[in-house]
Amino acid sequence: MSDKLDMVKIEKFDKLKLRKTETQKKNPLPSKETIEQEKQAGAMG
Template identity: 55%
Template sequence: MPDKPEEDQKKDMSEVKSFKKSSLKKTETQEKNTLPTKDVIEQEKKSAMEQAS
């Protein structure tokens, strides 16, 4: 382990600075789990209240 954390941090930063972004592969982000809209939540609440009655 290095004696000083500053030295370790400088080493890590040099690694980051020398990283080539062109070596990364292009990916497509796909949203898998969308959150319900306010309208959907209200409909579910009404449905639950009707079933409880």
């Protein structure tokens, strides 16, 4: 019975109340060039 109530809430949900947010990369991966530079530096040391 509560499942039906949940579905009604979902169907009546107002998407306009949601705020628009910008996606931000928190941990960008290093470029191929950076990886190669670090490999070369590690091999010498």
